[in-house]
Amino acid sequence: MFQLQAAGRAVRAMAEWAKQLAGIKGVVLDISGVLYDGGGEGGGVPIPGSIEAVEKIKVSGLKLRFCTNETQATRGKFVAKLQRLGFNILVNEVTAPAPAACRILKERNLRPHLLIHDDLVPEFDQLDKANPNCVVIGDAADNFSYKNLNEAFRFLIGLENPILISLGRGRYYKETDGLKLDVGVYMKALEYACDVQAEVVGKPAKMFFQSALAEMEVEPQQAIMIGDDIVNDVGGAQQCGMRALQVRTGKYRPCDEQHPEVKADGYVNNLAEAVDIIVKQLHK
């Protein structure tokens, strides 16, 4: 009797969840931890079912955009990598922090000292970097050496108006060989050292999600975000008025489902499961 009741509750829970999907016109996808896990020889490993899931969205009639905080390579380079891994993805479908940051730096006449991954440097080629008046920090991985951090710190503390721009504020991400520290950790380190507050370009900043929605020509209420980071993907999207699902792949940890501040609209095992449910709901 107890088992029947539990099963009934599960079915009703699924139904509740799917009901939330009425009016969805566009899907926004995080990349790392949702499509694939980065790192290793080939540059990464697709998460089972994700390649097919992306195809499914594209033939469903729903609009699709990728919204990533990826800053270890230029947009062109990491899209090419994902294509090699089998994903149907184009550069103009991707909203990423470095291009957004360049626009902001140009607008405000800022000349950056860059603490970023070597492969991201070309994104900033068009900018004047002489005599820096701000520091831009990205997911620099091994470039987060004491020497480089010290250099960035000295620039920042020497500025009359210290401006620190952080491409995202994530705590960690998953690669094939385990969890690794993300840019947010080093952003906090420099904030503490210089007693300043960074400006975040990338998730979870509202402006970043809004620019993705604008590219899709979809209102927040008509969009659903799927991500592995409960705070920066799910929380950030919800703060913009979007719905958001948490996947149990990538950097996900079980405690994410008891997050004190963020309650996802649904928790799914992976992107494939999310897309199945979304597309089924469309056809009702």
Add this chain to the structure above:
Amino acid sequence: MAARRVLKAVLVDLSGTLHIEDSAVPGSQEALKRLRSAPVAIRFVTNTTKESKRDLLERLKTLEFDIAEDEIFTSLTAARNLLEQKQVRPLLLVDNNALQDFRGIPTNDPNAVVVGLAPEHFNYQMMNKAFRLILDGAPLIAIHKARYYKRKDGLALGPGPFVTGLEYATDTKATVVGKPETTFFLEALSGTGCKPEETVMIGDDCRDDVGGAQNAGMLGILVKTGKYRAADEDKINPAPYLICESFPQAVDHILQHLL
């Protein structure tokens, strides 16, 4: 009028109070001798993370101070005591020089992380190692959280920013063992049989030495040597019990008024 306290112990800061780099503060050696004639326990306390007790002792002996090794209490000692108390095996992100103060503590298969001033360990790989341990439940112990310090070639990041980063990454709070933490001052007294209310601290850092000691229930005497800058005394509340020109004057006051 406040009840007269009984003075049983004196804590003395080292760098900036007894000596400045490799020179003694004038008159300090004799002042220390005079202090020893009184019935008080004496401890020398410092937030060093790079120098072992042995190194400190060497320097003080060269400057002709009469000090025994077991009278020195450092933030490294405080960290060691905490590790022994918790019975954990640390990943030690500390200067190589400081390792000898942790001799005897097992470090295989670490289940704790200790962060001191160790630029050579603050690389991405080591930080990831520390991060994963803490995420798995290892306690994070910070020798102190200085933001930066002065080096010959300019300012340099202290351990504080890296500790802050790890706290953010793991959503935990470090246990800070150095000044101005109350636990540091209480630990410094262990073995003396004295209470904070029976203790005076003498130091040049208003916030970390005097403020910290007074928060722990001690009296604080601020000396105007070392890193002291005018109006430092306005930065803490309550104000220092006393402000003196230097260590010898502080000792005079103790001998004349507090015993």
